[in-house]
Amino acid sequence: MSEYFDVVIVGGGMVGGALAALLGQAGKRVAVLETALATELEPNSPYELRVSALSRASEHILRKVKVWEGIVKRRSAPYESMVVWDSTGSGEIRFDAADLGETDLGHIIENRVIQLALQERLLELDAVKVFSPVQFKNASYTDKGLSVELSTGQILETALLVGADGAKSAVRDWAAIDIKVTDYAQQGLVCVVQTELPHQWTAWQRFMPTGPLAFLPLPDPQCCSIVWTLPADQADAYVLQAESLFKQHLAQALDYRLGQVLSVSERAAFPLKGRHAAQYCAERVVLVGDAAHTIHPLAGQGVNLGLKDVAELAEQLLQDSQHWASFKVLRRYERARKADNALTLHSMEGFSLLFGNNMPVWQLLRNQGLSLVNQMSWVKGQLARHALGVG
Ligand SMILES: Cc1cc2nc3c(=O)[nH]c(=O)nc-3n(C[C@H](O)[C@H](O)[C@H](O)COP(=O)(O)OP(=O)(O)OC[C@H]3O[C@@H](n4cnc5c(N)ncnc54)[C@H](O)[C@@H]3O)c2cc1C
Known part of the structure; x- marks a missing residue:
């Protein structure tokens, strides 16, 4: 039966x-x-x-x-801030949970x-x-x-x-x-790293012409999970690269915001579609x-x-x-x-597309846009609430 x-x-x-x-x-x-x-x-x-x-x-x-x-009884990391910036200029935007009257902006799990x-x-x-x-x-x-x-x-x-x-x-x-199906011809490279400086319970994201790099805080104050979007061949090369060289590339790609990368786990890359x-x-x-x-x-x-x-x-x-x-x-x-x-x-x-575009006019728009939004507390609040899933 x-x-x-x-x-x-x-x-x-x-x-x-x-x-x-x-x-x-x-x-x-x-x-x-x-x-x-x-x-x-x-x-x-x-x-x-x-x-x-x-x-x-x-x-x-x-x-x-x-x-x-x-x-929560196993492990999770609340993040209190998020910083997003563009590698081709000075544009930067920062979201803080405290500005929204929240304890955190979400959890990395x-x-x-x-x-x-x-x-x-x-x-x-x-x-x-x-x-x-x-x-x-x-x-x-x-x-x-x-x-x-x-x-x-x-x-x-x-x-x-x-x-x-x-x-x-x-x-x-x-x-x-x-x-x-849309093939982005990119891969998401993921690994866990230990950094010289603590992550400050902040999600860090830098946009580069090749794709964004995110450092997401883990429960250990000096450990982050990274997701690095790269053209497929470059991601493959980074997965196989000697560890010492990869650590240098990674620290540099994040603008040394968390200092040097001290250690790195195994690396894996997923095709993005x-x-x-x-x-x-x-x-x-x-x-x-x-x-x-x-x-x-x-x-x-x-x-x-x-x-x-x-x-x-x-x-x-x-x-x-x-x-x-x-x-x-x-x-x-x-x-x-x-x-x-x-x-x-x-x-x-x-x-x-916007952040992957190298034309000077787009670079200017991106940088000015990020800085402008950063100064507009209402717009920033709306964006943060939307990301938090409560807006
Ligand atoms: C590099 C990368 C980073 C990401 N980062 C984030 C992030 O930070 N935040 C976020 O929200 N999302 C992120 N995502 C996306 C996220 O991982 C997926 O959206 C999520 O895993 C989808 O969950 P799901 O349960 O729908 O599917 P899946 O996680 O794929 O689960 C499907 C389940 O079905 C089972 N299964 C499959 N086929 C069969 C079958 N025939 N019979 C029985 N069981 C079957 C599998 O074993 C699996 O357990 C990321 C994705 C990538 C590639």
Whole structure:
């Protein structure tokens, strides 16, 4: 006998895990299919390469599903300020939480820590069952909904299939939903560094013609996670470069704001592509997070958008439970989220073009623009509130 679930979520990452918790704590029977669960951190284990800058809006969602405590008890770094400047001039903008009457502008958290806290919460929810290690294999429509086939051969019956399975979503492919892909011909180089000077609980971002470089504060006051956007061949070269040389390049690229780079972890580079699904839903199928959209990481908004997706989807589904999984409800979610995601996607592409342009007129505009906004406290406040996810 196959088991029945109100929803089968493919992907137990940050986005799928949060959706499972939202629906599970509302009493819906949820199955989560996950290829590989995160394993618990050892005491003093090195920082993970993949981190997320979570906004206040994301914090609220994670508090609602009771996973924030699980994050804080492991490790996270609140950041109180953000400094953005241009490498080709003197333009600079600085945001401070204190100016907004806030304690911080967000938190830098290792992706694995978010996943661990979510997994812990899902175990507490009787309505949620996690299947792992397992993969989504196939699905077929039935009279009452869908039969979902797992790589183990198990069959689950459900009313709704959710693709929370990331950028290369198998659910999206199965549902034959088109996706527009823009190759930025760039890679995001990530690593963890120890710096000579403390990071001052500040997120540092310098825009260079080749792409932005971000130093994001970690719980240790002299450790940062870096995301460096580079042309693909340059990123590959930096990954392989001798450590001493790479440390010099990195310190110089950040204008020595944190002094020398004292140590550097292993390095990895991810190809950067913008993706946006033509639809977020089909009959009894819906996409959330990276399965629906991936954006340029320069503003660190990927997970934040995914969490906004799941908050909206859960609200639409739960407030119209009688029509659970109806196309009308799924379309409501799509309408509510697609425009916001498209706007963020295109804004990030625009920023990337503006800051990657070497023509003197653009350099002047950038520098004067940054300095001008820095002096306009109201505009600056609005920008900061938007980044915080409360504006
Ligand atoms: C270099 C870089 C830096 C970034 N920095 C930031 C940042 O600072 N802030 C931010 O908000 N975002 C950032 N992002 C984006 C962020 O990492 C993604 O938006 C986020 O991981 C999306 O979460 P997700 O749960 O939708 O997908 P994923 O994290 O990809 O999770 C998908 C899950 O589904 C599972 N899965 C996949 N296929 C199957 C299958 N067939 N069956 C079962 N399970 C499956 C996977 O194992 C995985 O656990 C960055 C991205 C890059 C490339």
